Amino acid sequence: MRKILSILSLSILFISCQGQTSKSVETAESNQPIKTLAGIDYETKLLGTKNPQLLDVRTPEEYSGEHLENASNVNWNGSDFTAKVEKLDKSKPVFVYCKVGGRSSQAANKLSELGFKEIYNLDGGIMKWQGKKTSNSVVTPKGLSVSEFEKLINSDKKVIINFSAKWCAPCKKMAPYLTKMQDELKGKIALIRLDADENKTLLETMKLDELPVILIYENGKETWRHLGFLSEEDLRKQL
Structure with missing residues (x-):
């Protein structure tokens, strides 16, 4: 009987400590x-x-x-x-x-x-x-129009579009391998890099609200997209 009471006491104590710990963590997070x-x-x-x-x-x-x-x-x-x-x-x-x-x-x-x-x-x-x-209404929209972009992706080759920005840290990490792939895939796949800040209207039209962006097109139709950092290995899997 004493053993049973001891076990019950320990169980209650354990549950009580767990409850107090959870409460303190929640309070810390809220502060x-x-x-x-x-x-x-x-x-x-x-x-x-x-x-x-x-x-x-x-x-x-x-x-x-x-x-x-x-x-x-x-x-x-x-x-x-x-x-x-x-x-x-x-x-x-x-x-x-x-x-x-x-x-x-x-x-x-x-x-x-x-x-x-x-x-x-x-x-x-x-x-x-x-x-x-x-x-700023004085600023004239820059970059590609929707019709110009459609002409860009309308190709018999697979087209990879990368939207990036100079201030974007993940974009900077991806830049070296994308530059390398541009040369490596030349003539086989078109890899086109566009500055997001210079193509703001285009991004808004396409409802792209995160950077970097990778879009893959075949015969003018989007077949794959990724928002955020993407490793070279994962991009090559899509090719």
Whole structure:
């Protein structure tokens, strides 16, 4: 009987410890200063915050093309990023975003290190944002039109389209092997690399909201697509 009671006591104690551990982890997570929110949640929180500190951490060139309404531009890759954000109120919420989420995530971590208490990062960046933007109407659309793109992929050869950007870290990792494959497959497969920032209208029309992008076409029809980093080995499997 004593053995049974001992076992029951240990079981209750074990369950109790598990419950306390789970609770403490949940509490710790809820107290984290950085919260990455999807577009709709980010917009709701932004609109519900009085005088929000909204930071566009892209380059000035990207910012001048379009940005979220009332956002200030503080370039994450600029040498004065820390000096500029130090002027903000660390006790009040700060919202950050970039093109696809990579730079803003790094900026959010830096803000946390600097002592900011409440930081909101836009998941997927401005490419996935559906809310109000402020666009520079003076900027003339650049890049290929839809009809020009259709001519590009209308070939008797297999066509690989890669959308990338200079600021995109995964794009930079893929660049060496894509350049190599361009030469290696010349005459057999057309591998065409396009700058996403110079073909913004095309990306929006094609509903591509992440980088890098790999699209494969045969006889003018899309047969495969991949968004995000892709290894050389995995791309070659599709050829």
